[in-house]
């Protein structure tokens with residue numbers, strides 16, 4: 258249970274980090290919070306020759322709220338994003354997702370951007386990014402590129418990041434006015450990865466009737482599965498038809514069996530949790546602050 | 552076999568400054584136990600699940616088995632040895648664990664003490680349910696947790712006034 262030897266680099270600026278990563282190519286790996294990488298190295302499932310530790314680059318430790326949404330820097334810890342009041346105000350789904358990520362102690366060190374790059378199909382934050390929309394900003398010696406959320410998750414544990422690239426930040430879009438969101442999941446033990454989890458985003462009109470409804474599901478496909486479930490909204494706009502909802506979900510998800518659950522059980526959970534998440538999201542969708550004030 | 556390159560790192564542990572040269576792959580848990588001989592920090596699973604190795608970094612609990620010592624340049628680390636009171640006796644959490652009989656074999660205890668010490672800083676009066684949530688990332692194979700939950704609440708009383 259000890260990692261194999263590696264060479265360690267401690268850059269102080271993004272420029273220095275990108276130079277190092279460019280020179281190291283396939284040999285180099287970024288060390289962020291280490292909450293996924295260190296256990297993989299201890300179990301000898303990963304043995305990178307070089308680690309580029311980005312924890313000492315102050316410019317990466319940021320959470321900024323803009324008109325467009327929330328921009329999270331590479332070394333902003335899960336816990337910091339979770340507790341940021343302005344970020345919660347702009348996109349409540351960030352906190353709603355984060356409280357389901359492992360335990361507080363893991364969230365004190367693990368980073369939200371690291372979780373996106375790691376692209377675990379059971380991880381919450383990739384689903385949050387996929388549902389809210391947004392992008393990940395990648396930097397290399399060749400320059401910067403911005404990858405849209407829809408293109409970032411390529412497969413299980415595989416993101417669009419190329420060797421030599423550093424993810425400097427991710428931007429989560431602010432949902433439209435009169436939207437509500439929720440994240441519900443089921444895990445065997447508190448803090449474990451979910452057997453299935455669902456993020457929901459519902460937008461309503463001035464009378465509170467649902468106009469758009471979408472969900473993102475985890476642990477039931479190789480990447481977060483985003484499904485437009487607008488067709489499952491009742492004519493009145495106040496409730497969801499669970500049978501139609503199940504049909505829409507079944508057409509999109511592809512759960513697998515493992516020692517924790519059968520594929521059938523995961524499918525069942527997807528149906529139940531999606532209905533629950535949508536109802537909760539709808540409850541949270543209210544008038545905007547300006548509308549309430551007038 | 553070539554000898555492994557050493558990397559220099561400086562941090563404080565329980566207020567004392569250290570300037571070390573360790574292999575980059577040295578986990579903080581091993582640096583504390585083997586290099587600094589601070590064996591209060593226990594190592595169970597070594598992959599982040601059990602919580603026995605929890606220490607405080609700049610006041611926040613983290614798993615010492617999931618961080619390389621060299622990554623903590625400039626950090627202020629607190630281990631269970633640093634959770635005593637100002638006079639050097641048992642700190643409020645340690646005292647509460649003793650009073651409530653919240654440990655049996657004691658293997659998990661250092662991780663609970665550090666976690667709860669940090670938790671009480673901003674939770675002066677946890678309910679039993681909140682206490683349960685606070686320790687949900689730490690495993691104990693002996694006690695059945697009931698006495699640990701009681702100890703979290705008792706520690707809050709000791710720390711924040713009543714019954715000190």
Ligand SMILES: Cc1cc2nc3c(=O)[nH]c(=O)nc-3n(C[C@H](O)[C@H](O)[C@H](O)COP(=O)(O)OP(=O)(O)OC[C@H]3O[C@@H](n4cnc5c(N)ncnc54)[C@H](O)[C@@H]3O)c2cc1C
Pocket residue numbers: 286287288289290291292293294295296311331357358359360363366367368369370371372374375379380381382418422423424425448449450451598599600617
């Ligand atoms: C006990 C336990 C339970 C957990 N439970 C959950 C859970 O329920 N849900 C969940 O989502 N996660 C869970 N995690 C994982 C945790 O959320 C991790 O923090 C996260 O997946 C990775 O973030 P990190 O900063 O620790 O990344 P690291 O471990 O440092 O890196 C992970 C990977 O991403 C790469 N990487 C990281 N940052 C960058 C960057 N900026 N640019 C380029 N590459 C980068 C690394 O090279 C590495 O390949 C758990 C972890 C533990 C130990």
Ligand code: FES
Pocket residue numbers: 593594595596597598599600601602603604605614615616617
């Ligand atoms: S030894 Fe670190 S969490 Fe188990």
Ligand code: FES
Pocket residue numbers: 653654655656657658659660690691692693694
């Ligand atoms: S007291 Fe023995 S494991 Fe907790």
